[in-house]
Amino acid sequence: MTGSAPLRVTVWNEGVHERTKPEMAGTYPDGIHGAIAEGLTGLLGGADIRTATLAEPGQGLPPEVLDQTDVLLWWGHMAHDEVDDALVERVVARVQGGMGLIVLHSGHYSKVFIRLMGTTCSLQWRNTGERELVWTIDPTHPIAAGIEHPVVIPEQEMYGEPFDIPVPDELVFASTFAGGEVFRSGVTYRRGRGRVFYFSPGDEAFPVYYHPQVRRVLANAVEWARPVGPVVAPATAHESPLRDL
Amino acid sequence: MTGSAPLRVTVWNEGVHERTKPEMAGTYPDGIHGAIAEGLTGLLGGADIRTATLAEPGQGLPPEVLDQTDVLLWWGHMAHDEVDDALVERVVARVQGGMGLIVLHSGHYSKVFIRLMGTTCSLQWRNTGERELVWTIDPTHPIAAGIEHPVVIPEQEMYGEPFDIPVPDELVFASTFAGGEVFRSGVTYRRGRGRVFYFSPGDEAFPVYYHPQVRRVLANAVEWARPVGPVVAPATAHESPLRDL
Amino acid sequence: MTGSAPLRVTVWNEGVHERTKPEMAGTYPDGIHGAIAEGLTGLLGGADIRTATLAEPGQGLPPEVLDQTDVLLWWGHMAHDEVDDALVERVVARVQGGMGLIVLHSGHYSKVFIRLMGTTCSLQWRNTGERELVWTIDPTHPIAAGIEHPVVIPEQEMYGEPFDIPVPDELVFASTFAGGEVFRSGVTYRRGRGRVFYFSPGDEAFPVYYHPQVRRVLANAVEWARPVGPVVAPATAHESPLRDL
């Protein structure tokens, strides 16, 4: 981070499972957001890492928070529909202006991700707590730096193809499951000036966000997604004068 | 079209310039939609080609029209905001289910295109009626079949980079302008089961849609975008049972 | 094939295992090439399908054969080094001029494929006859038309990532193995005017080329790879006159 201002990271979690499923307190006593933030804090020295949840004022992302965020992580599952459309548009606009966005697991069905992808983002799933192996497809990608091949996650929800997303700009990881399915589990996109990374491992029922390798992937992804220069307003059309030939 | 049902094509035009700019009657006496439909009719024997405009019931695309459309062409400019959001979602859903979509010129700023791209779709422009040359980048692409290299369009609005779109699945054409600008003028995307082609030549002020080469590009694009099998509902998530290993 | 000349397909096989491993006679009494050609013949009515092997004059591809081939399938394993460099260059030139090429299984290490890819084409492998599942990633791709999701191949050699290939133009299939590995098992590239498809299922020790779904994939791929117009000489640089502006 060579002399520049600290990288500002916000870990957003809808936080509904934490309030409605008592058994989650055993796995994530500080919430999914707390576990993710803890992991990032340990790996991204000097970064300014905060958390935000749906129940907070402004759904956790009032302008004074969102406009001070360089990279946003997004975890949601049960309450996608409760996110205000106006907030979705503000998040999308900030991504288009340069903010990095990391969409996690069931966030594939968030309004924000669907809005940025233009597809249904649907997939196949099965929640029997089966083993997931995360294989690196692009070994020189910065997000894969230092990651084991494969990462072994003992218990996970299965996500399988077809995954209805646009063709990724980059396919970084692909996962297999004990049941035999395959999934493009780590994919990147550019939208305007912003970089987007979707990473599927991380169900609320399993302690995936404590996995050292998953934490390393997320820290790598935050570094990769940091804005190039200040985040600006989304691009607009403008008239271009005729140059002097 | 080997024995199958006729390809059903709808040419949608907002049709506002035609009503508000009397000078357009000289260039497009039957509207932009009329000129496009005429061109397709001449090149796609056996296809069922109709037109639709914003002023018609259901904004021209009531369910009985949209649900009977295999490939939709979209021209809009002044009235993007007047298109109902519900219609936009129905068009997007039908694309995701397999309908082909061809977005034309100023349609880059239509709600439908922005919704499918996830970017601002902004660009640079200048309307001095300058010469556009359309060069083929991918000579074996079906949309480029039989197209001159370059296509010479004597007078056009300039569209220039940066064009804020996702990285195209395929870059078929790139244009240059007398003023020196460059533009990715023919790009493809897949969204769900549907194919999308954006083609920039075609301003309301110039008779571009009578140009034989432009007509050939549009006919090629309609053939390329035709659905693979019946158009279905957009994909949805579903639970996948554990197979017998 | 709408009135045009018959599609001319050549199935090339080095044919060394057939001569040196007596146990192969049980699985492939007519050779791997024979089994592939039989499958294509049953599915591509009207196509002109022939076989060729390394031991034949001109290594099976003298000019009078290669120059009359529209789509070439390539299976090799033990004898990659025996293929003449001059023949490799002739095959590459014909692909660049428009011939389709389908590279099979251990053909990933053929001189032709390495020459067209520019990478090592290395991979991980294990030959314990484990189950392979071939999943469709791009359901609307012509090569995937009518293919089950997944294709179940009871016994196969495992091929795993990292697979050192260029980023594919299109990722059509990905496979998983009983041992947990993943592999990009169906990928496409364009090289010059020619289309290239690599498909990994198909070891000499297992009867994979009799599998109805594998046969369907290969027939689809041959149709997809057929040249657009006549196969020509590879492109060359030439001086472009200044146009009249």
Place this chain on the structure above:
Amino acid sequence: MTGSAPLRVTVWNEGVHERTKPEMAGTYPDGIHGAIAEGLTGLLGGADIRTATLAEPGQGLPPEVLDQTDVLLWWGHMAHDEVDDALVERVVARVQGGMGLIVLHSGHYSKVFIRLMGTTCSLQWRNTGERELVWTIDPTHPIAAGIEHPVVIPEQEMYGEPFDIPVPDELVFASTFAGGEVFRSGVTYRRGRGRVFYFSPGDEAFPVYYHPQVRRVLANAVEWARPVGPVVAPATAHESPLRDL
């Protein structure tokens, strides 16, 4: 360069025009390589920058030079055929192992570039010293950082499409020429662990390599292409044991 060893850059130039065209001494008194190295030295503080030419022992790239190179720049035109095939294979192997490669202008026809691309790399050309405008297509790409839009090069050889290359991993720049042509002038590829950038501006007859913006592009490209970790041997196939499930 945060504490690591200095980046080692070698600027290779066939250097034949310098010996055979006396008029070049006016434009490039220290050779094209000298001008490029001067530009890089001014912008890449701390890097170890050397030059090499075809006439030197080992054609300028004996093992003790090539094996100590992190990023190689390649300029050639008249003497492509004189480069030893064995050297070509050593350069390709080092790229596959992680060395960055930047291919310049007429180097599109070098053995090294053709070997890495698998296409003819042919293009259209015209040498009348016309104005080239280099437009940024991907404004957030590191190679485009700080680059004007467009870069104006008063006199250049025209290079035009079709440019017979594989579909680029990334299209960074596209150029237009006074005569109206378009060219993909800045494209990236990954080959094995190595990054490859082709940049077309830079003819021997014009002082393009003194242009501050061209120098900035080349310095950006060297930084972008630097290896991730040590350069290793190209990847090879190996047998993967069955893991304990």
